[in-house]
Amino acid sequence: MSETVDRSRREWLRHIGVSLSLGTAANSVLTAQDAHHVHEAVAADEAVSKGPYLPKALTAHEFATLERLSDLILPADEHSPGALAAGAAEFIDFLCSASDEMKRIYTGGLGWLDGAIRRRNQGQTFLDAAPDRQTALLDAIAWRESAAAGMEAGVEFFGWARKMVADAFYTSPIGIRDLGYQGNRAMSEFHVPREAIDYAIERSPFK
Amino acid sequence: MPEIIRKSPVFDVVVIGSGAGGGTAVKVLTDHGIDVALLEAGPMLNPARDFREHVWPYQVDHRGAGAHSELYFGRQQWGFFAAPVGYWDIPDEPYTAAPGNQFRWFRSRILGGRTNHYGRISLRFxxxxxxxxxxxxxxxxxxxxxxxxWYDKAEGLIGVTGTREGLRTAPDGNFLPPIEPRVHEVLIQKSCRKLGIPCIPSRMAMLTRSINGRAACHYCGQCGRGCITASAFSSSQAMIFPAMKTGKLTVIPGAMARELVTDGSGRVTAVSYVDKATRTERQIRCRAAVVAASACESARLLLNSRSLRFPNGLANGSSVVGKYLSDSVGYSLSGNVPALEGLPRHNSDGIDGMHVYVPWWLLGDRRKIFPRGYHIELGGGFRMPQIGSFHQACAALEGYGKRLKDGIREGYGAEVSFSGRGEMIPNRNSYCEIDPERVDAWGIPVLRFHFEWSENEINQVRHMHQTFQAIIETMGGKVNGPVPDPKTAGISVPGTIIHEAGTVRMGTDPARSALNSYCQAHEVKNLFVCDAAPFVSQPDKNVTLSIVAFAWRANEYLAEEMRKGNV
Structure with missing residues (x-):
């Protein structure tokens, strides 16, 4: 957890006048409203702008290639910005910086993309290739069953990239809004909206 | 050589372990004004510091994958956001399995033990x-x-949701109000009704109403991370912190019990332990000892407490200590339900886990080909996105681009999952013993596990699969994942349901049991065992509520015997 989050959460706890330290822990009950303040405080800590990201593990070229790949995997659409805006490449680069095993997957996989494009397009990198060339390559590795022979390494890498871009996107504020997840807050009561139940029953065998 | 400190005050009772059993012992004994020392092998708990409740994944650099991507490589010991300081493997405290055997042993080394994070399903036997x-x-x-x-008392203290149903397989209790079923749970209830399977409000140790000075639940659905408001039961917050306020309790964290020390008359006079911070050997003297270190750890402590008088380990004249080890029979299956695709968004967090469940419903059925039964736990809803939440969707949808993004959005909240938790019949090939060849980092001999599922359990799991498939298909859904291997039927790895029980069993016959009906050792009158070790069998009902009930009864008895001067 970042220092900022930790500190402001503690400040909130202090602010609402509840000490959760051991000595008084027996009394340490929060009302739902107080608990909601904690949730809000935590939510307010959402990433402060940090300026342009400098890759920690990947080269500038690898990082730019990964950014492009993430943009192709989960693009912006009418619902939300995509994985590029959500910082998927940053998340993956960060993990690569603390795990050689992870770094090998990405340096190897991104290198494979360049090699595959080079063979098809006389020396271009994946990044330089026209969008339709890029997607033509992805079309050959993004479906396990129909993948072309000899593309196994690409299929394997794309599986990693797809699931990790999805992880990065859907655990970001942008992705959470895209899904419409509305929880992680304090409620005084729990109720299920009638229209949601009706929606499901109407579409079920029980209507 | 570690320094041996012999001088210490004499406590009335030393309690070893601070989970559900130890917490109950501490609460009951201090309420009687008895001086108690509590040994915990892990650190003190500070909920404000230790619980990761309410934290979003993006507020952590690695978002929960682990600092070294442990989750991606299958090396994560437990969810990053979960409460326990607990692990399947603790480097300093290993265990072994006999050749050809497999057993996974989850330990949580922190005040409150596994109660800080557990599922809180609270079912009476x-x-x-x-x-x-x-x-x-x-x-x-x-x-x-x-x-x-005693169940009434236990429920009154920890707080359990539920409804009175009059089912013999699921005895009614002293319940707090139930919580509304979520949308997928409404569909599952309808599916079950069509199949003649009961699906009733769940019985969970979360407060739908404030009791005992603990705030009512705020429905953030993160009970597994530990609850800062103590609205989800934990022994640390609901039992031990209040007991500390009585002035009768001394908590000694970082204390790994090595041995129970007995005198010439065969009574426990002290507990020898290692202070982990200094690796110093210490002894704490007592008039009675309550061992509540978790079923296997309690068996280990007794087996390691050998003396001339007790060459087979303490309270083990019957040789049953370590035997009759069981875990719940586990099997899980998920499915996707088209009726839930595109469901209007709303907050479905509620209490962590299920709001309704299926109690065993085929008691006495003659057509089934396995003994005993199981209950079914349900999952689904709009859960907070986590690392891994969409790995299955990615693998199923494949491709990339807008179709992938639309597919994930459409399928979010449309998955339902079912986990069977069934009864294993104790068998002679499932037990733990001291491994003569290994010690832990404190020099204490470790446990070696033997475990074998029988055809009873495998057949039960096959029945679970058929049932879950029928429920999913009756609601118009489709089962996810491949058909399980026919030989194992997809049965859980032994130990992984984390319901170990039976290793210091109670009984009326001292030749065939270690403890009497009050969890008091037949051979050592001032020794009690208060976790799931005394349990004679592993009913298809999670053990924690019963641990509290049995520990409560045992410690009331202990307090009374001490008052009478019998202990």
Missing amino acids: ADYDFQPEDGLSDPWPVTYAEMAP
Whole structure:
């Protein structure tokens, strides 16, 4: 957890006048409203702008290639910005910086993309290739069953990239809004909206 | 050589372990004004510091994958956001499995133990669980009627949701109001009704109403991370912190019990332990000891407490200590339900886990080909996105681009999952013993596990698969994942349901049991065992509520015996 989050959460706890330290822990009950303040405080800590990201593990070229790949995997659409805006490449680069095993997957996989494009397009990198060339390559590795022979390494890498871009996107504020997840807050009561139940029953065998 | 400190005050009772059993012992004994010392092998708990409740994944650099991507490589010991300081493997405290055997042992080294994070499903054992009618396992030395008032007390303290249903397989209790079923749970209830399967409000140790000075639940659905408001039960917050305020309790964290020390008359006079911070050997003197270190850890402590008088380990003249080890039979299956695709968004967090569940419903059915039964736990809803939440969707949808993004959005909240938790019949090939060849980092001999599922359990798991498939398909859904291997039927790895029990069993016959019906050692009157170790069988009902009920009864008895001067 970042220092900022930790500190402001503690400040909130202090602010609402509840000490959760051991000595008084027996009394340490929060009302739902107080608990909601904690949730809000935590939510307010959402990433402060940090300026342009400098890759920690990947080269500038690898990082730019990964950014492009993430943009192709989960693009912006009418619902939300995509994985590029959500910082998927940053998340993956960060993990690569603390795990050689992870770094090998990405340096190897991104290198494979360049090699595959080079063979098809006389020396271009994946990044330089026209969008339709890029997607033509992805079309050959993004479906396990129909993948072309000899593309196994690409299929394997794309599986990693797809699931990790999805992880990065859907655990970001942008992705959470895209899904419409509305929880992680304090409620005084729990109720299920009638229209949601009706929606499901109407579409079920029980209507 | 570590320094041996012999001088210490004499406590009335030393309690070893601070989970559900140890917490109950501490609460009951200090309420009687008895001086108690509590040994915990892990650190003190500070909920404000240690619980990761309310934190979004993006507020952590690695978002929960682990600092070294452990989750991606299958090396994560437990969810990053979960409460426990607990692991399947603790480097300093290993265990072994006999060749060809497999057993996974989850330990949580922190004040409150596994109660800080556990699922909090709170089910009473039924009358036939105590006195089995099929003769396949031994009867308990107590009846449901004797235990009912202790269940009342346990539920009154920890707080359990539920409704009165009048089912023999799921005895009613002293319940807090239930919580509304979520949308997928409404569909599952309808599916079950069509199949003749009961699906009733769940019985969970979360407060739908404030009791005992603990705030009512705020429905953030993160109970597994530990609850800062103590609205989800934990022994640390609901039992031990209040007991500390009485001035009668001394908590000694970082204390790994090595041995129970006895005198010439065969009574426990002290507990020898290692202070982990200094690796110093210490002894704490006592008039009585309550061992509540978790079923296998308690067996280990007794087996390691050998002396001239007790060459086989303490309280083990019967040689049953370590035997009769069981875990719940586990099997899980998920499916996707088209009726839930595109469901209007709303907050479905509620309480962590299920709002309704399926109690065992085929008691006495003659057509089934396995003994005993199981209950079904349900999952689904709009859960907070986590690392891994969409790995299955990615693998199923494949491709990339807008179609992938639309597919994930459409399918979010449309998955339902089912986990069976069933009864294993104790067998002679499932037990733990001291491994003569290994010690832990404190020099204490470690446990070696033997475990074997029988055809009883495999057949039960096959039945679970058929049932879950029928429920999913009746609601118009489609089962996810491949058909399980026919030989194992997809049965859980032994130990992984984390319901170990039976290793220091109770009974009326001292030749076939270690403890009497009050969890008091037949051979050592001032020694009690208060976790799931005394349990004679592993009913299809999670053990924690019963641990509290049995520990409560045992410690009231201990307090009374101390008052009379018998202990």
